Ligand code: FES
């Protein structure tokens with residue numbers, strides 16, 4: 001059997017760390033995958049060629065269930081946001097009723113003007129050109145000088161809808177009218193998030209970052225922990241990188257993968273005698289930075305399971321800071337970095353170790369540019385009153401999290417480390433030698449990339 005990671009005496013494989021958890025594991029951590037992707041060649045041209053980007057627009061984005069935003073972003077009837085995939089797909093996502101959501105093509109039925117450019121609200125969607133108006137449910141409401149338009153009658157010029165479905169507060173769309181239901185595309189996600197769902201969370205911080213790299217280049221940089229050794233070298237004393245576990249679930253229509261990167265253990269690269277105390281203290285400092293003023297824990301790795309001690313400290317913080325009882329949340333949920341990926345571009349993290357959401361999108365028609373949307377989420381406070389979702393903080397190509405997104409706390413530094421590589425990856429793909437212009441992937445650690453690319457290739461019919 002192929003190696004499933006690398007361990008050390010003080011940093012076991014994730015599966016062995018999970019077995020030492022002080023609490024029962026929830027489904028999302030207990031499940032194991034059912035699929036190993038076949039090795040197929042992935043040419044760099046898939047990241048750089050405008051013709052390939054065009055094919056993606058036609059065969060992927062216009063035919064796939066994809067996450068747009070969250071219901072909390074449009075809390076009142078009439079609230080709406082634009083959703084753009086490059087220049088080929090633009091929709092308006094609207095709350096059309098108390099618990100009803102619709103998505104419309106973002107184009108005026110008169111002469112095509114883009115209707116919604118920014119988040120907005122109210123009971124009228126109004127075109128800025130001649131003032132045609134629609135209700136939040138898409139019904140045409142008013143046309144100035146309607147006497148001049150003969151062909152308008154009985155809903156003929158309502159806004160054109162695409163399929164919408166909601167899962168755990170996430171609003172998905174599929175422009176393909178014949179698409180199978182979202183449920184099929186979610187695969188094992190509902191099973192994994194059972195009882196730990198995201199509906200009862202809110203967006204605490206939200207950045208939309210332009211990046212000079214293809215959307216797949218960016219996505220794939222977040223599908224493996226292999227890069228920790230070089231890109232996040234300073235995290236190695238307290239991050240399990242080579243002992244990270246990777247799983248894939250292929251359910252036919254559902255394409256889901258997961259990584260679990262353990263924290264509060266040293267990297268196995270640091271050897272058998274690396275300090276478990278430094279590992280636990282390093283993670284405590286990281287979490288404390290995110291909550292300034294909280295008391296630091298007195299961890300004693302010599303007294304056994306430092307991960308359990310750290311998790312218990314965090315349960316106390318959740319109780320103290322938010323009034324939340326997390327006594328039934330296992331250690332791993334409170335401290336580890338567990339990320340699920342749903343094809344094509346949705347990253348949803350599990351638990352409160354690293355409670356993030358990712359969305360990767362093409363930017364314009366240029367395959368060398370993309371938009372990375374990232375949110376930090378928090379559980380609703382104990383009183384159940386939902387705080388307003390954070391407004392989007394837009395970061396341009398040359399702006400960095402550390403300077404412009406302090407709301408991400410210690411994560412800003414980590415994102416900047418990741419972002420610093422991305423334009424160079426994109427550039428290197430353009431300048432690779434003919435005959436060597438393709439990926440060379442690790443069988444275990446980079447299996448999620450291989451799987452994602454295989455599903456994409458099948459969807460596009462390229463091989
Ligand atoms: S283009 Fe929209 S009202 Fe004329």
Ligand SMILES: [Fe+2]
Nearest residue numbers: 221231232418
């Ligand atoms: Fe990273």
